[in-house]
Amino acid sequence: MWLSNRSSIKTEEYNLVVSWKNGDGTFKKVLEHIEMMSNELRLIRMNKGAIESNIVLLISPKNHASLEGISEELTKINSNIEISIFESKTNW
Numbered sequence: 001m002w003l004s005n006r007s008s009i010k011t012e013e014y015n016l017v018v019s020w021k022n023g024d025g026t027f028k029k030v031l032e033h034i035e036m037m038s039n040e041l042r043l044i045r046m047n048k049g050a051i052e053s054n055i056v057l058l059i060s061p062k063n064h065a066s067l068e069g070i071s072e073e074l075t076k077i078n079s080n081i082e083i084s085i086f087e088s089k090t091n092w
Contacts, residue, residue, distance in 0.1 A: 012060060014067065015044070017084040018074060019054035027055060033073045037065035058088055 018030055027046065035041055040060040047054050061070065071083050 013040075013088040014059055014061070014085050015088050016057045016059050016070070017054060017082075018057075019052060019082040020078055021052055021080065022048075022050070027053065029077050030055065030074065033077060034059060034070065037062055037070050037073065 016034065020030075027048075031041075034057065038059045039062050040058075042058040044056040044058055046056075059070075061067065067085050071085070074081055074083055
């Protein structure tokens with residue numbers, strides 16, 4: 001018998017990396033938009049620099065929220081925002 005610690009319930013989790021120029025969007029605005037479309041949201045890292053800020057979040061999108069939809073919502077905050085989304089269990 002092969003034992004695994006994987007759950008039988010499949011949950012989609014993704015790492016979401018969002019970067020923006022300071023003054024063009026805020027951490028709070030980004031979080032508000034993502035929270036509306038996520039079942040679960042965890043902060044992994046936040047960097048605030050003199051010129052640019054970014055956050056890394058672990059998200060589990062709601063059933064109706066697509067990755068493209070999340071990206072589109074974030075670009076409504078700022079059209080120059082940079083977004084990367086990748087599977088959270090990816091081994092590089």
